[in-house]
Amino acid sequence: MTDVNTTADAPRSPGRPRSARADEAIIEATLDLLAEGSTIEALSIEAIAARAGVGKATIYRRWAGKETLLLDALRRLKGVAAQPAGQSVRDDLVLLVGAVGHNVDPRAARIMPCLLPEVNRSPDHFHLYQNIIEPRRKLMRDVLRRGVATGELRADLDIEVAMALLTGPMLIQRLLRWHPELDDRILPEKIVDGVLTGLRAR
Amino acid sequence: MTDVNTTADAPRSPGRPRSARADEAIIEATLDLLAEGSTIEALSIEAIAARAGVGKATIYRRWAGKETLLLDALRRLKGVAAQPAGQSVRDDLVLLVGAVGHNVDPRAARIMPCLLPEVNRSPDHFHLYQNIIEPRRKLMRDVLRRGVATGELRADLDIEVAMALLTGPMLIQRLLRWHPELDDRILPEKIVDGVLTGLRAR
Numbered sequence: 001m002t003d004v005n006t007t008a009d010a011p012r013s014p015g016r017p018r019s020a021r022a023d024e025a026i027i028e029a030t031l032d033l034l035a036e037g038s039t040i041e042a043l044s045i046e047a048i049a050a051r052a053g054v055g056k057a058t059i060y061r062r063w064a065g066k067e068t069l070l071l072d073a074l075r076r077l078k079g080v081a082a083q084p085a086g087q088s089v090r091d092d093l094v095l096l097v098g099a100v101g102h103n104v105d106p107r108a109a110r111i112m113p114c115l116l117p118e119v120n121r122s123p124d125h126f127h128l129y130q131n132i133i134e135p136r137r138k139l140m141r142d143v144l145r146r147g148v149a150t151g152e153l154r155a156d157l158d159i160e161v162a163m164a165l166l167t168g169p170m171l172i173q174r175l176l177r178w179h180p181e182l183d184d185r186i187l188p189e190k191i192v193d194g195v196l197t198g199l200r201a202r
Numbered sequence: 203m204t205d206v207n208t209t210a211d212a213p214r215s216p217g218r219p220r221s222a223r224a225d226e227a228i229i230e231a232t233l234d235l236l237a238e239g240s241t242i243e244a245l246s247i248e249a250i251a252a253r254a255g256v257g258k259a260t261i262y263r264r265w266a267g268k269e270t271l272l273l274d275a276l277r278r279l280k281g282v283a284a285q286p287a288g289q290s291v292r293d294d295l296v297l298l299v300g301a302v303g304h305n306v307d308p309r310a311a312r313i314m315p316c317l318l319p320e321v322n323r324s325p326d327h328f329h330l331y332q333n334i335i336e337p338r339r340k341l342m343r344d345v346l347r348r349g350v351a352t353g354e355l356r357a358d359l360d361i362e363v364a365m366a367l368l369t370g371p372m373l374i375q376r377l378l379r380w381h382p383e384l385d386d387r388i389l390p391e392k393i394v395d396g397v398l399t400g401l402r403a404r
Contacts (some may be wrong), residue, residue: 009329023339032208037239037241039239039353054305074366091297106285107398109224110276111316113316113318113378114315116315116378116380117377132233144401147401151403152402153401153403154399154401154402154403155403157401158396160258160381160382160384160393161371161389161392161393161396162396162401163381164371164374164375164380164381164384164393165367165370165393165396165397165401167370167374168367168369168370168371168372168373168374168375168380169363169366169369169370169371169372170370171365171370171374171378171380172366172368172369172370172373172374173370175378176315176373176377177317177318177397178366178370179365180367181362181393182362182363182366184276187363187366190360190369191363191366194360194363194364194367194397194403195367195396195401196400196401197356197396197400197402198397198399198400198401198402199346199349199355199356199359199364199367199397199398200355200398200399200400201339201353201354201355201356201357
């Protein structure tokens with residue numbers, strides 16, 4: 001499914017700017033509809049086209065279908081991933097924990113909490129997860145493995161549990177504002193130092 | 203606002219069972235509407251009454267308004283709070299972490315992730331949070347304070363950050379299935395032992 005000819009569509013102009021404006025309008029329409037509470041399931045190419053003021057054919061010329069369009073739209077929410085410096089494991093973790101749940105677009109606060117459970121419930125949407133979330137997880141996993149290799153972290157570290165310990169506190173704060181009294185700006189350091197050191201007295 | 207007389211309502215029967223059935227239908231209708239994607243804002247007594255097959259007056263006889271009805275409905279999702287035994291701090295934390303994000307009603311998986319951001323955005327809904335979430339947090343806070351007092355936990359422990367470290371990993375798993383590869387049943391122990399011990403080599 002790469003094109004449809006059933007919908008009336010404005011004639012294509014040759015220049016790039018016009019097409020870039022249409023792409024932008026389509027991405028924006030997708031994010032607006034999701035932010036207004038549409039589920040992925042309910043989101044249709046028809047509705048996106050109507051909202052963006054373009055024909056369906058314009059969408060299908062650029063994206064093979066809803067899933068690839070969603071992928072581009074959701075990537076837009078997250079912006080560019082932070083890159084660890086590779087010196088101190090602690091500092092790299094502070095950087096990556098600070099990026100957890102960080103979105104450059106304010107619509108993310110309405111879209112992401114409702115969307116994640118839907119993505120996780122449906123095997124069809126799993127590639128959304130794989131393409132957007134997994135590359136960011138890999139960055140953190142690599143830092144933890146380096147810490148184990150250099151002896152900074154425990155040799156018997158369960159990497160996946162360690163990822164959950166570092167990610168969870170920041171994510172509930174960013175997605176759910178779980179602890180309204182905690183200051184987001186110093187929270188990444190507090191989380192990393194707390195998890196590295198542990199709560200137990202010695 | 204405790205009663206309205208504008209809506210046609212079936213005559214009241216004297217027995218308790220009939221009224222209990224209506225209460226049940228009203229709570230169920232509220233949870234169904236939320237699970238189908240209604241925001242708290244959009245949820246109306248009219249819609250709940252229509253769904254439950256009762257008149258609005260029946261609802262207003264039992265609940266002062268939408269907020270108190272919501273409170274009862276959301277409490278139903280969570281069930282009764284786990285009570286720590288008060289012996290081992292570690293075991294009490296495993297119990298409480300295991301209860302984080304645990305809901306007895308499967309509709310919670312659709313309701314809670316979308317609802318929490320809405321509650322947090324609106325000061326009007328803050329008492330929902332205060333009434334449902336805060337009593338459960340207090341249980342964990344008390345265990346952590348006890349651990350500091352007995353010397354099991356670090357004397358300089360930041361209690362609120364410690365709560366976030368213990369709660370976050372479990373909550374993202376329960377609400378968002380953040381780490382599909384982790385086993386929920388052993389996760390509470392892994393989280394508590396990981397956070398108590400810390401990741402750093404010594």
